[in-house]
Amino acid sequence: xxxxxxxxxxxxxxxxxxxxxxxxxxxxxxxxxxxxxxxxxxxxxxxxxxxxxxxxxxxxxxxxxxxxxxxxxxxxxxxxxxxxxxxxxxxxxxxxxxxxxxxxxxxxxxxxxxxxxxxxxxxxxxxxxxxxxxxxxxxxxxxxxxxxxxxxxxxxxxxxxxxxxxxxxxxxxxxxxxxxx
Numbered sequence: 001x002x003x004x005x006x007x008x009x010x011x012x013x014x015x016x017x018x019x020x021x022x023x024x025x026x027x028x029x030x031x032x033x034x035x036x037x038x039x040x041x042x043x044x045x046x047x048x049x050x051x052x053x054x055x056x057x058x059x060x061x062x063x064x065x066x067x068x069x070x071x072x073x074x075x076x077x078x079x080x081x082x083x084x085x086x087x088x089x090x091x092x093x094x095x096x097x098x099x100x101x102x103x104x105x106x107x108x109x110x111x112x113x114x115x116x117x118x119x120x121x122x123x124x125x126x127x128x129x130x131x132x133x134x135x136x137x138x139x140x141x142x143x144x145x146x147x148x149x150x151x152x153x154x155x156x157x158x159x160x161x162x163x164x165x166x167x168x169x170x171x172x173x174x175x176x177x178x179x180x181x
Contacts, residue, residue, distance in 0.1 A: 001029050001032060001033075003021055003024055003025065003032075003057075004021075006020075006024065006032070006057040006058070007057070007058055007059055007153060007155075008020060008056070008057055008058065008059045008153075008154075008155060008156070008157050009021070009057075010155075011155035012155060012156065016156065016158065019158070019167050019168075019169055020056075020157070020158075022167065022168055023056060023163070023166045023167045023168075024053070024056060024057055026166065027049070027050075027053035027056075028053075031049075031050045031053035031054060032053060032054060032057045033054070034054065034147065035050070035051060035054060035124055035142055035144055035147075036142075036144060037142065037143050037144045038141060038142070038143075039141070039142040040139050040140060040141055040142075041126065041139075041140040041141075041142065042140065043140060044075045044126055044128075044140060046140075047075070047077070047126045047140060047142060048062065048064065048075075048077060051077050051124060052162065052163070052166070055079075055157070055163070056157050056163050056166065057157075058153055058157075059153035059154040059155060059156075059157050060079050060080065060081070060122070060149065060153050060154065060157070060160070061079070061080040061157070061160035061162050061163055062077050062078070062079065062080065062162075063077070063078060063079075063080050063082070063162075064076070064077055065077065065078045065082060065123075072127055072128065072129050073127070073128040074125055074126065074127050074128075075125070075126040076123065076124075076125050077123070077124045077125070077126065078120070078122060078123050078124075079120040079121075079122035079123075079149060080160065080162075081119075081120040081149075081150075081151055082119070082120050082121075082122070082123070119150055120149050120150045120151055121146045121148055121149075121150060122146055122147060122148065122149050123144075123145040123146045124142055124143065124144050124145060125142070125143045125145055126140055126141070126142050126143075127140070127141055127143065128140050128141075129141060
């Protein structure tokens with residue numbers, strides 16, 4: 001597989017080409033191919049790593065949406081832009097309110113919110129279930145629900161922190177800062 005043919009590599013500035021190639025080469029080459037239904041994994045962590053590797057090459061990030069550990073354990077993996085609205089766990093106001101002296105009156109300190117929620121439909125589900133009906137042997141099996149995005153894919157996958165953390169440069173920077181502390 002030609003790594004320079006990946007969609008993210010095509011439109012990158014020159015200074016990002018080497019870090020992208022190094023980040024992609026850390027993963028097995030088959031992980032760069034699109035996921036497919038009935039693909040088997042050793043664990044949910046391995047499946048997420050595989051999906052993140054694919055997403056790195058395509059220009060998006062994967063998040064774990066829902067986990068169900070009842071009778072048949074299931075993990076739902078979605079594009080990071082999966083929702084139609086941003087969650088507001090801290091109960092902040094939608095907009096910053098200021099008085100006539102330009103002092104902030106609300107809990108929200110800035111207006112620089114990035115609208116990330118684009119109602120993307122990309123979704124995969126991983127189930128831990130029997131290899132065949134009535135079998136006691138179980139495996140982690142992937143089901144691709146939707147492989148379409150409702151948004152443009154980023155040409156720079158390092159815009160996502162989860163992808164940036166996979167680079168050796170980021171890991172070296174974190175290790176150096178831990179030594180200085």
